Amino acid sequence: MTGVVDAMVVDVQCVFQGLEGVAKDYHTELITTNERMRITGARHIQFEEHNADENAREIIKLAIDNFTKRRGEIYIPQHKSPLVAGFSHEYIRYMLGGRFRASFRPLNDAIISGRIQGVAAIVGCNNPRTVHDENIMYLVRELIKKDVLVVMTGCAAIGAAKHGYMQPEMMEHAGPGLREICEAVGIPPVLHLGSCVDNSRILTILTEIVEEGGLGEDISDLPAIGLAPEWYSEKALTIAVYAVASGASVIFGGVGSPVGSSEEVTRLITEGWEEKFGARFDFISKKEDILAAVLDHIQKKRKALGIDKKQERILFDMEMRRELRV
Ligand code: SF4
Known part of the structure; x- marks a missing residue:
């Protein structure tokens, strides 16, 4: 909803099918990467472990190409909050x-x-x-x-x-x-x-x-x-x-x-x-x-x-x- 997300990549985590509808309201390219998690209307780029570099390059290129399609107002919240993570x-x-x-x-x-x-x-x-x-x-x-x-x-x-x-x-x-x-x-x-x-x-x-x-x-x-x-x-x-x-x-x-x-x-x-x-x-x-x-x-x-x-x-x-x- 910031209007600056050029591509969003999802695999099998908790993601709703309705996300594609939200992405469409902006210019965001929604990309699924796992056979078990396809979303109607989203682009699918199958992640292959032996080909991970190439898959990543393809996605990044898509995002870069999509940059020029940004439209409407851009909203980036100014509030920031640092965190210390990593307590294994x-x-x-x-x-x-x-x-x-x-x-x-x-x-x-x-x-x-x-x-x-x-x-x-x-x-x-x-x-x-x-x-x-x-x-x-x-x-x-x-x-x-x-x-x-x-x-x-x-x-x-x-x-x-x-x-x-x-x-x-x-x-x-x-x-x-x-x-x-x-x-x-x-x-x-x-x-x-x-x-x-x-x-x-x-x-x-x-x-x-x-x-x-x-x-x-x-x-x-x-x-x-x-x-x-x-x-x-x-x-x-x-x-x-x-x-x-x-x-x-x-x-x-x-x-x-x-x-x-x-x-x-x-x-x-x-x-x-x-x-x-x-x-x-x-x-x-x-x-x-x-x-x-x-x-x-x-x-x-x-x-x-x-x-x-x-x-x-x-x-x-x-x-x-x-x-x-x-
Ligand atoms: S929505 Fe719940 S189950 Fe899904 S990643 Fe977040 S905490 Fe985990």
């Missing part, structure tokens, strides 16, 4: 312990002491039936205020980045405990972990936290939860299911539950899965109710781990650290 589980280990002592120990200690109350992964889509980014940003703001470390992926992460929440300066909006950790480590209170297919990285981080010791025996013991406050895509649903099967509870917000009309299925994915995997899949529409459920979940997990009371800071010696790994 390897990089978080490095940030927490340096090159020679890379470790999740400082994060575990911060959770045990209560300076960080828990971890919330806010991920997933935007949904045309909800106000864009409203639920996502409400939860980001409120959770960091309550000392919950937020990690993000996918379209939700871009929402937080647009609002400036993915830069270290935002630590001033965090609660005192989370802020202390962010200042010491030099990270923002909201970490960008990648695209929505990188949600597996979040599970890797949760696994590393469990392995580090002191916070239970399984992902389902952790004061951690996954949220997709404005979900729409079946891909998001699939990701939620594998997160729950791995032990991480998930809440979807915004629109209602697609299985809400069946009491039996709803019982299965909530209580049933909780019995089986230690984690449940809930659909909660209102953002305020999601926040209350997240804080309740985190406090329940902290209580079960026996870390719900404020603790004195203890300096661990090597012997105590070795004990934790047993």
Whole structure:
């Protein structure tokens, strides 16, 4: 809608067929590149791995040729917002312990002491039936205020980045405990972990936290939860299911539950899965109710781990650290 997009290239991600109609209102050339994702009216240039260079050149040439067809008013928003991205589980280990002592120990200690109350992964889509980014940003703001470390992926992460929440300066909006950790480590209170297919990285981080010791025996013991406050895509649903099967509870917000009309299925994915995997899949529409459920979940997990009371800071010696790994 800026009027300056000369070509747009899509593959098999979440793209609607109606995009071609929007592109036609401008001069934009819409190009599909995957056999499984054709769009009526769009140009198709099949991506061949052994011919990738040539495919790319063809697309770039098309875009350059299309430049002269720009028409109408051009609108480029002046608002810009920097972000710090790239927090893989390897990089978080490095940030927490340096090159020679890379470790999740400082994060575990911060959770045990209560300076960080828990971890919330806010991920997933935007949904045309909800106000864009409203639920996502409400939860980001409120959770960091309550000392919950937020990690993000996918379209939700871009929402937080647009609002400036993915830069270290935002630590001033965090609660005192989370802020202390962010200042010491030099990270923002909201970490960008990648695209929505990188949600597996979040599970890797949760696994590393469990392995580090002191916070239970399984992902389902952790004061951690996954949220997709404005979900729409079946891909998001699939990701939620594998997160729950791995032990991480998930809440979807915004629109209602697609299985809400069946009491039996709803019982299965909530209580049933909780019995089986230690984690449940809930659909909660209102953002305020999601926040209350997240804080309740985190406090329940902290209580079960026996870390719900404020603790004195203890300096661990090597012997105590070795004990934790047993
Ligand atoms: S977050 Fe949702 S809309 Fe965005 S790429 Fe992932 S599944 Fe698609």
